[in-house]
Amino acid sequence: MIDARKPLRVLASEGSSTSGREAITILGLAGHHVEICDPSRWCLARYSRFVRKYRHCPPLRTDPAGFLRFVERLLASQRFDVLLPTHEQGFLFARAADRLKLRAGLALPDFASYRAVHSKAGFSRLLDKLGLPQPPTRIVNSADELRDGLRFPSVVKASVGTASRGIWFVRDASDLHRALYDLESAGDFAGEVLVQDLITGTVEKAQSVFCRGTLTGFHAYRQIAAGVGGGEAIKESVSRPAIRAALETIGAHLGWHGALSVDVIMPLDSATPLLIDCNPRLVEPMNAYRSGTDLVDLLLRVSLDETPAPLADGRAGVRTHLAMQALLGSASRDGTRRELIRECGRIAAGDGLYRGSTEELTPVRLDWLSAAPLVMTTALLLASPQIASSLARGGFGAHLLDRGSIKKIESDDFMRNASPRRPGESQDP
Template sequence: MIDARKPLRVLVSEGSSTSGREAVTILGAAGHHVEVCDPSRWCLARYSRFVRKFHHCPGLRTDPAGFLRFVEGLLASQHFDVLLPTHEQGFLFTRAEARLKPRVGFALPDFSSYRAVHSKAGFSRLLDRLGLPQPPTRIVASLDELREATRFPSVVKTSIGTASRGVWIVRDVGDLNLALYDLQASGDIGGELLVQDLITGTTEKAQSVFCRGELLGFHAYRQVSAGVGGGEAVKESVSRPAIRGYLEAIGAHLNWHGALSVDVIMPLDSATPLLIDCNPRLVEPMNAYCAGTDLVELLLRLSLGETPAPLAESRAGVRTHLALQALLGSASRDGTRRDVIRECGRIAAGKDPYQGSTEELTPMRLDWPGAVPLAMTAALLLVSPQFASSLARGGFGAHLLDAASIRMIESEGFC
């Protein structure tokens, strides 16, 4: 998997997300020079021997203009070959393409295409236009409309949100009232809301990389066990030609350039996969890497203006896990200290569901500083398993967008 060509200088746009941390591992293992900027001094990527330099920066959510100026300053003061947006920073970078492109390479679609899938409502409308399958969906603009549109059981989503933010499972009137209360308290009622029928099935995700509308790389995996907030604790690579076809249609329609990922439900009562969400980036790319598909390297080559050859299909049946997610998930499900200790034992011994699985987030044998956040998390959960929910919320930080920062970036005078 390691490229024999000259190492590149890569600036990673954030280090707080699991996706960013995994990208750092892949880049470092390939011998690239990696630097990271993030508003948190203690982000996950700080605990990696592959990060040559960390830059403390303004938050994307709290100060998008300041964050952009900071990145421009870095690019002006030192040389980087590639700017790698590993999370929602792509929304800002494609908006400011004219300011950034003369200084560094990156692979992103135009702003209108990015906006079309960044919004959950926009993505749902796109699926309707392309005739691609999704759960029955209603888009509403107020709490009154939400009450009328909801039938049980349903999933209520804000149009903007990532990492399971702004999502409620409503099985009855009590759940709906709780969602309405949360929406009113959070102020998330200024935009559109989605109500989707709750479909019983398994969760899968697919990742892809496009070159101006042509699919060059694809990988899919299924959730074996869940962590905190519904994220994957254990995943396994799968072959999904139907989902690949969905992504090819989306990418061709939008003339997509760069990374694109989707979330999918595989219904128990149907063979048709249903698209439920979209992320205009790579989501946790290590499972693909372990299965023989290096989507991060593919992005680097696109960022340099190359047109790489399409990658071969990744291997199915490759299992990976995130021990941090597994521990948080165990504790968040009303777990006790004994449950956390048992989970630690299963992970260490490689017992089911970890048998034959590779650690993807904190691979200590490859990158020993990754042991620090894992050990700290385990210690906190042993003190009190209730820490799980507050630790999980720590991932929803200033490196992410919200409705206000999106409006600012979209405003006419921003760039």
């Protein structure tokens, strides 16, 4: 058995997401050899001294079979100890886990369990089955059902979506008209659409790592300030035994193996946390790392078939921030250069909400190359603050899934079509 405490060769499945970028920092600080594959030659993780090699790969969204063939050939031609799915590639890897685990360590549950929480409708049904709390929820399949079943205010969610895409906050008839237009234009009624009561409260997130159904690591944090699209710009670690217990219930029921994260609303008028979303991966693990809970290391151990002792929960009250998200959020809300410059000053000086906080996405003092995307984002926003929303939309790239790619992966003949060897194709990744 490979010792996860020694330097490992790790292949990260993408380099575009904030979660993947933070995992790479943690891996690099631990001395691991990290390589990434991503369809974007300018992905966020390329600006890191911790990435030893970048490999240009087919896009997951439009060519999942080609992406899988690429990864399999790379694992066959190069030695990697662990294949680390840092984002939605886990859906594909769970489908092909039997083949991939022959080449590298990989921590994922069976495909049926992964599908159960990847779909927003599937996760809602699972919560109902387990008796776990969520906002009042309805699942609809048409525009007419949505109109008839909706009450203001509500949150409308396409069953498939990530990075805050496919979510509409519907407070009045105008919002409803916009949501219906977007859903019908995207063909989302071909699947299931969730309608949840909009609950007033604090957004929190929890992350965990499971080893064959047993919870071995847990961390939770609350949102202090939002960035663009509702993501966290500033966060602070918290102690949440009730959320931990809910995750334990979910993981035990599914026999979960690997990483699992949930989004939660803490209602203003209740002490009961309401689960609102699930991500079958680690979401931005740096706050946990700064709090003393290294979930990335734990995930490596589980990937290598170790049975690690459970980690103690990290310290509460540890504050971290993502400067890029904060600047994008400031520009999208205020839209003036003056306020953007003030926000830059607060971040640089550690004033206001940033007091005692450390940078988690672009830690320039630890990784000087990470200054490049931060400086570029700042320059673009100062030139035109109004482009904040379009810059944020750029994060929905070819490394993510959509309804079409999910349908391909779920198809009966996908694994045959994704054979690692096809006539006439190069075998060199």
